[in-house]
Amino acid sequence: MAIIKRAEARAYLTPLVGFLLLFLGFPAVINLIYSVSTVDFQTLRSPTLSGFGNYVSVLADRDFWRATSFSLRFGILTAMIECLLGLFLAIFLAPLLSKRSALMAPLMLPLMVAPAMIGLMYRLVLHEFAGPVPYYLFMWFGDSPAFLDVSHALWTLIVVETLQWTPFAFLLFYMAYVAVPIDVREAAALDGASPIKTLWFVELPLMLPTLVIAFFIRFIDGFRVFDNVYALTGSGAGGSTTSLSIYIYQAFFKEGAIGKAVAASVVLFLTSLIVLYGLNWLAGRRRRGP
């Protein structure tokens, strides 16, 4: 099977491995060291070891837990809505799209626009004087909610994220749906299964791995959200839309609290490792499974 020698293969891997070690491995080590040190911008290159104080202050920080809770709610809700909407669109529109592939273009377009740009665009869309949404709401209903205040900001952001990334889930589901073998569908039809039953007992189980993968990808992307939230609200509405990524960014750049920012980074890193480990374990079990 092996067509090239081990030594040669190692040589081909070396540039990539070296690059990753330099740009990710080294920073990871710095993270670990600085997270247990006292350090500020004056003593940047000579941190003093000081134990786990940074971790204690992060874990005792109410804003940290608030950011974690925002990220969790945002990640779970957007992933769920995107997957449900994407699944519906993929299955319901499949007969339309299979004959006219040009129709895919408008559904994929949001994926090509930078999330930060989308965030900026919504500043215009929702602006109380220049934005069309408040304009039409005032015209039709005589009132328009303040989309970006404390009580509405979370849901506004969820809608913004969902509208941009439902196409991602839709695309994965559409490809999985189209890939269901035609003879499987015909066999189900021969057995007298209704379209609904075929969908529930045949097609959806076949699409299940894609559903799980799409949900996790969207959850992770939602959990670590930065660009569109930062561009639209900043930490916004009294800090109510501070995601974990924004929390780390602000601790470092706004407060100069390097130790705290780095400790929060390590906490986030460990959390994502646990999630990834669980996901890989799940995938491995599936592969070995019946």
Added chain:
Amino acid sequence: MINALRWIVFTVAALAMNFPVIVTLVTSFKSARELSINPGLWINQPTFENYLRVLTQTDRFNIYSYLWNSTVASLIGTGLAILLAFPAAYAIARSEVGKHTLLPVVINLRAVPLIIFAIPLYMMYQFLGLLDTQLGLGLILTIVNTPLALVILVNAISDVPLELDEAARVDGASSWQIMVSIIRPVVRPAMVTTFIFGFITAWNEFLFGLMLTTNKAVPMTVGASFFFAASGGGVQWGTASAVMILGALPPVLLGLLMYRQISGSMTAGAIKG
């Protein structure tokens, strides 16, 4: 009847998902005066003045510089990612080395929030003088693009029949020669796909652009936000809209290209199967 319903759902979905882009496009053709009395979705007197202003008045915010920075950094970030990933993908696809550690680690990178590396990288860049440089941003974008590049290329090379390698080996070719002159041309389409995906991802990156650049190397996504911070009389919505349309255009055009390619390879597979 149900088909009519499908058309309605399609139209509503397409309009809702693209709504911010549509609004921005409409606004970019409105004069400041019209915008103040008509924020709606129609244009009474279309004008190019916003685009003209963005493209000619570059003393405060220079859109050419943002576009150029994004182009250079994205080219570095995509080209270097392919350059690093291709030999690695060849080794992984044609030997057992790297299959069980490196490949899973790199794939999982896709899911690691890269902000956790941002602070050490910032300090490292400060030390190396890479802050606010196109090269510095490009190197980070390489990290962002590596997982996808490696996955696409490993899959593509694994699909190349081993007989091709073996025949070349019998003719006395070294593994380097096989990689460069046999595998590379065969997986060219995969490389193009990687390049287009990677370029779009790199162009649309925001976080590292925000943190690692301040002035000389500011990319388009960050530069666009400057037009919203403009002081004195609030945001010039027409100007800001024109900037966003111009800044979003390169990845969107590339993306439409890619969509053609995806549907092209889908139909090609259908004929073969």
